[in-house]
Amino acid sequence: MDIITEIEQVFAKYKNIPYLGEGVTQLQHALQSAYEAEKARASDELITAALLHDIGHMVHDLPMEDPNYVGFWNQDDSHEVVGEKWLARGFPEAVTQPVRWHVAAKRYLVATDPEYGEILTAASMHVLQLQGGAMSPEECAEFEAMEWAQDAIAVRRWDDIGKATGRTTPGLEHFIKIAKRCARTPAQ
Numbered sequence: 283m284d285i286i287t288e289i290e291q292v293f294a295k296y297k298n299i300p301y302l303g304e305g306v307t308q309l310q311h312a313l314q315s316a317y318e319a320e321k322a323r324a325s326d327e328l329i330t331a332a333l334l335h336d337i338g339h340m341v342h343d344l345p346m347e348d349p350n351y352v353g354f355w356n357q358d359d360s361h362e363v364v365g366e367k368w369l370a371r372g373f374p375e376a377v378t379q380p381v382r383w384h385v386a387a388k389r390y391l392v393a394t395d396p397e398y399g400e401i402l403t404a405a406s407m408h409v410l411q412l413q414g415g416a417m418s419p420e421e422c423a424e425f426e427a428m429e430w431a432q433d434a435i436a437v438r439r440w441d442d443i444g445k446a447t448g449r450t451t452p453g454l455e456h457f458i459k460i461a462k463r464c465a466r467t468p469a470q
């Protein structure tokens with residue numbers, strides 16, 4: 283099965299699962315994040331990274347079928363690492379690396395942007411602590427030097443504003459078309 287079909291199946295399965303105690307579902311959060319990227323005229327790769335940045339929450343083995351799933355309230359599921367590995371089967375680094383580093387970007391922004399902490403929701407703040415809290419100055423310097431830092435920060439900012447209840451966005455099929463344009467053809 284190609285990765286695009288897998289993505290459609292994952293979203294079909296988890297579209298009604300609430301996102302992290304916010305007022306949106308996993309699917310709505312993905313669509314809102316991708317739409318913010320598109321409105322910012324981001325590349326196909328970054329729009330796709332925004333759409334899929336939390337796919338790791340949906341493809342791990344924790345019990346998400348439970349509609350009251352709150353596993354990551356008390357346990358970091360390392361969804362950015364899970365997501366990167368899952369996506370690397372079908373997408374280039376320009377998609378997978380912003381996904382890999384979007385949690386680090388939050389830890390970086392909390393440390394460097396005084397206003398950033400104020401826009402984080404209570405749920406996101408709670409999870410931040412599980413993810414290691416604000417970066418130290420040394421960690422910030424290391425993060426800034428990384429090739430994907432700016433892309434990861436961009437995805438992070440779209441992620442943070444993609445949590446509004448009742449916002450209208452294009453449907454999944456719109457963003458799947460964009461994802462198809464940057465998917466790698468599987469090795470034969």
Ligand SMILES: [Fe+2]
Nearest residue numbers: 311335336441
């Ligand atoms: Fe997210």
